[in-house]
Amino acid sequence: MQTVHLQFPLQNHEVIAPGQIVAIGEFDGAHLGHQEVIKRAVQRSSELRLPSAIMTFHPHPRQVLGLDKYAQVLTPLAAKQEMLERLGVDTMYIVNFNESFMRVTPEQFVEQMLIPLQVNTVFVGFDFKFGHKGAGTPDTLCELAKGRFVVEIVRPFHLNSHKVSSTLIRERLQSGDVAGAEALLGRPYSIRGSVVHGEARGRTIGFPTANIGVAEPFVIPANGVYAVEATVRGQKYDGVMNIGLKPTFGTDLLQPTLEAHLFDFSETIYGEPIEVALLAYIRPERKFASIQELIAQISKDADQAKSVLAERKTMQSS
Structure with a gap:
């Protein structure tokens, strides 16, 4: 073309x-x-x-x-x-x-x-x-x-x-309904960006994340945790991503950050392009009473994401 x-x-x-x-x-x-x-x-x-x-x-x-x-x-x-x-x-x-x-x-x-x-x-x-x-x-x-x-x-x-429309898709995304948006789009909703340096908190608590800098004006879905599939260097990786303001750490962010934890992945990819397809909504973002409570919840989120993504692949192959 x-x-x-x-x-x-x-x-x-x-x-x-x-x-x-x-x-x-x-x-x-x-x-x-x-x-x-x-x-x-x-x-x-x-x-x-x-x-x-x-x-x-x-x-x-x-x-x-x-x-x-x-x-x-x-x-x-x-x-x-x-x-x-x-x-x-x-x-x-x-x-x-x-x-x-x-x-x-x-x-x-x-x-x-x-x-x-x-x-x-x-x-x-x-x-x-x-x-x-x-x-x-x-x-x-x-x-x-x-x-x-x-x-x-x-x-x-x-x-x-x-009636399928861009407005309806925006509404789905802004309520966290990425499955509903996918049905209307005919494909998963994806966001592209590059991996940027963050505060490295994820690594210290056992869940290293790829912090995604979005240079283009994508619609950002509702704050919360999502099961995702990320494409890095031409390879696809399952993962879990948080979109939000990180309230547990008492940050004063004005714009949500996108942090993806990729399963079975340990490469250094700062500056690399990344595309993340949002496949399922897991839960809303919330503030936890302690870092230990947050770590326990992230572990649960990761397990739930793995289960959801495995079920999705089984359905697609059947």
């Missing part, structure tokens, strides 16, 4: 693939609903033997609008690119979303973005909005196409009577 960065309006832009089939959306999370839109576009491109493309926006439009709850995203750009590539898309267009683009009308978007790209068919979700203040809807897009390209509107994707 090739990646092309676009600025509005397109000027002297070389058309990468005339007649392409384009799915348009923010696609934060690349969840099951997004996948349905993208898969249908890829399928149509295969049927018509035309190239497929994704058009997305960066940074997240709601970030530019100043909506605080969107300061963090489910899939920062690099993660989103990888996920979309796996769906078989030929080209990913990343439109620079800034305050100027925010004022573009639906008509301008069509005439100065889609028409110059020579699109054949555009796929959008049922709730797609575009143009200044979200004035454009899928019906608007159909009207503005004027027969120059086809518009396909994909109906909402439901799972267990719930």
Whole structure:
């Protein structure tokens, strides 16, 4: 998949693939609903033997609008690119979303973005909005196409009577329901970062941890303890991770830390990239009366995580 960065309006832009089939959306999370839109576009491109493309926006439009709850995203750009590539898309267009683009009308978007790209068919979700203040809807897009390209509107994707959406996934994560988020995403929710130096307390109490520095604006799930699978140096390791403020140690942290204890792992990995998939919620974070009580609970957490992860693997293999 090739990646092309676009600025509005397109000027002297070389058309990468005339007649392409384009799915348009923010696609934060690349969840099951997004996948349905993208898969249908890829399928149509295969049927018509035309190239497929994704058009997305960066940074997240709601970030530019100043909506605080969107300061963090489910899939920062690099993660989103990888996920979309796996769906078989030929080209990913990343439109620079800034305050100027925010004022573009639906008509301008069509005439100065889609028409110059020579699109054949555009796929959008049922709730797609575009143009200044979200004035454009899928019906608007159909009207503005004027027969120059086809518009396909994909109906909402439901799972267990719930409409799959990025908002619902955020709610699941913010309540610690990583299993619920996984069902909506179609994969475990993962956070990427690098291993940074911490206070080395874990090592002194028998549970060394990888302290994860998150450079990208991932949504961080609710404080608590989770069973996880971490990928380090291309290898996967089961583990248990705490997200929180470490109240037992009387810290005055303003932001939660992420500390993962990996089972059967003793390598030094400071500065190394790490990806952690959150597979099950074990318990909320709480303050313990003593370090000894904390150590006993961590041991229980580790045993529970091992049990949960073993059961998960058994179910996946059956």
